[in-house]
Amino acid sequence: MTLATVSRYDSTRIPEVGDHAVVVGASMAGLCAARVLADGFDTVTVIERDSLPDEPVARRGVPQARQPHILWEAGRITLEDLLPGYSEALLATGGVLIDGRSDLYNYSRGGFLTAGTDPFVLYSATRPLYEQLVRRHVFTLDGVQMRAGCQFTEYLVTDEATVVEGVVIRNRDAEREEISAELVVDATGRTSRTPAWLERHGYTPPPLNEVCIDVAYSTTLIERPADDCRTFTVLAETPRTRGGLAAPVEGDRWLVNLHGVHGDHPPTDTEGFVDFAASLPTPELKRLLVEYPQVSGDIHRYPFPANRRYRYEDLDRFPDGLVVIGDAIASFNPIYGQGMSVAALEALVLHRALANGGREELALRFFDRVAAVIDVAWTMATGADFSFPETEGHRPRGTAFFNWYLSRLFRNAHTDAELTDAFNRVLSMQQPPTSLLHPSVAWRVLRPAG
Ligand SMILES: Cc1cc2nc3c(=O)[nH]c(=O)nc-3n(C[C@H](O)[C@H](O)[C@H](O)COP(=O)(O)OP(=O)(O)OC[C@H]3O[C@@H](n4cnc5c(N)ncnc54)[C@H](O)[C@@H]3O)c2cc1C
Incomplete structure (x- = not known):
């Protein structure tokens, strides 16, 4: 699922879903999730372990922030839909239009x-600037409140752990505090503890793919x-x-x-x-x-x-009141720089899932749909990795053919502008990788070079 196929944001479609939601993690995925939850919940509390700087500087909880971050058009357009004025704000604060x-x-x-x-x-900026502008916008929304410097420690659950009813945090004063919520979103990134938590509470944890x-x-x-x-x-x-x-x-x-x-x-x-x-x-x-x-x-x-993907979509039992999003589901080699765009598109999927059924079986419906968004980035990133024979992990069928095909596409794109266009649409997550196999592209790839 790419920008071409994901349903776009429409705030009028969200019914009243609940009183209070908690998002754990105030990075890109958590902030985008908070944005869409704010349409359906009276209050959304965002819990973040770090103190959040006023300036666009790297922080401890996002150690990748000093590395380049490309924001592809699928992500940028989605952020613009969710947070009108975002692109202009990026340029006004020094971001570069390439x-x-x-x-x-x-x-x-x-x-x-x-x-x-x-x-x-391409709108180009440092990662801290992208995030700071999203954060600023999200925290001006009615009902969104920030609890920075607070560490999530565990979920609050019913006796049989069938429903997550909130979170326990260690707050700024290092005290234990319980926060009730009708929905908790885990956006804690690669360090997410939800798979281990599920196992401890009698659930089958999501299968893990590592490359x-x-x-x-x-x-x-x-x-x-x-x-x-x-x-x-x-x-x-x-x-x-x-x-x-x-x-x-x-x-x-x-x-x-x-x-x-x-x-x-x-x-x-x-x-x-x-x-x-x-x-x-x-x-x-x-x-x-x-x-x-x-x-x-x-x-x-x-x-x-390693690339790491938890296959939440394979589960048929999951506690009510909990959803996982962003790198906490899948984080892939950023060689093609798609993580923030995926996080934004995932928030759109969450928005749709809330619009089409509220909290009822929300997680399973969300995981089912979000898998198609992740597939696109996962296929691109792990496909590139599998072109190296030393790469270990489950290699999907067709990978060798697709890599051979792509390298031919790149060679022919040295002179064929339409191939560059076709690849750019995939890179920027506007079209899926399969669009490169369309006959209008394939004949250009397969014809002899020169
Ligand atoms: C080297 C590198 C380069 C990348 N380049 C690109 C790129 O070019 N383009 C792109 O789109 N993406 C890129 N990415 C991916 C991108 O950084 C992520 O996909 C994106 O930030 C979404 O991540 P997230 O919000 O899910 O998690 P994260 O960014 O990992 O954030 C998790 C948040 O949860 C908080 N947290 C964790 N545990 C707790 C807890 N117990 N209590 C409270 N808070 C907690 C953390 O402090 C943090 O704020 C790159 C990644 C890497 C590693």
């Missing part, structure tokens, strides 16, 4: 993809001339285990990222970082690093051992 046709240089299979002909824009890629991302900030919006991507692709990207962000800076899979991890010292960039098949990233000063000497590393 014209993909003139500013994006995407290297794959021995060359740059030629510019597409369809409009292809081990052992990638590490290292990122630094360099200075950028204000009018230079060039954006480079040279993603790792077999047999080359290394890649990188440079994205313009607010404050006249580029985020320059290097990454390496299966243990070929980029260093975090400046000299080693530049050498690693020099080993890429195209010189642009190294040139930027040599030409423009680092904003500070810091190079931040984020290791990402």
Whole structure:
């Protein structure tokens, strides 16, 4: 399910669903969930372990925040629907509008993809800025209240644990506090404890799919001339285990990222970082690093051992009053940068599930539908990972064919603008990967190059 197929936001469709909902986790998925819950609940309380800064700076609970975050159009348009004015606010606070046709240089299979002909824009900013603007908007909504600096510790449940009735937190004064709610949303990211909790309370936990890629991302900030919006991507692709990207962000800076899979991890010292960039098949990233000063000497590393997806959609028994969303369900190698867009689309699915049945069997209905959103990003990310023979995990049938097909598509897209357009629509989650198999695309992929 992509932007083309997910039902769009319509606040008039939400009936009164309840008095109080709790969302645990005030990152992108939790904030988007709080936004849609605010239409149906009198009060929505968001519980967050971190203190939330007023400035757009990285915080402890989102350690990936120093890495580049691409916001694809499916995510940006959805955020705009949910939070009108979001895109304008991004630009007003320094976010950069990239014209993909003139500013994006995407290297794959021995060359740059030629510019597409369809409009292809990207709103680029640092991750803390995207999140801060969502947070600001959500906390001005009627009925939404924030409990920052509060750690969720467990669910409140009925005797047989058939219904979740709220949460227990350790509050700012380090005291135990119970908060009742008719609905609790777990948006705690990769560290979600819901699978283990289910098992402890007599439920079958969701089956777990893991695809081990052992990638590490290292990122630094360099200075950028204000009018230079060039954006480079040279993603790792077999047999080359290394890649990188440079994205313009607010404050006249580029985020320059290097990454390496299966243990070929980029260093975090400046000299080693530049050498690693020099080993890429195209010189642009190294040139930027040599030409423009680092904003500070810091190079931040984020290791990402494995894609992880809990198959909640396979369960047929789940407590009432609880839903799981965002990275807590699935987190995938961010090589294609789709997590925030997935979180926004998932919130739309939650909105629809509330509109079409309120709290009745909400979780199972939601998991069932949200699987189709996750499938898109999961297929793309793990498909790329499985092109490396060392990658371990359940390999869906057809992966080898799709990888062969994609690499042919990329080669032909060095000269065929329509192939670039077709791929960009998939990358930005506006169309599903299967759209690349449509005959109008396939003949361009399969015809001899040149
Ligand atoms: C290296 C890297 C690069 C990425 N790049 C991109 C990109 O380019 N584009 C993109 O769209 N996505 C990207 N992502 C993915 C993106 O960061 C996530 O998908 C997105 O943030 C949604 O995550 P989330 O809100 O579900 O969870 P998280 O962002 O992990 O947030 C979980 C929240 O829950 C809070 N929390 C956890 N436990 C508790 C507790 N017990 N009590 C209270 N609060 C708690 C945390 O403090 C945090 O605020 C990237 C991820 C990584 C790792």
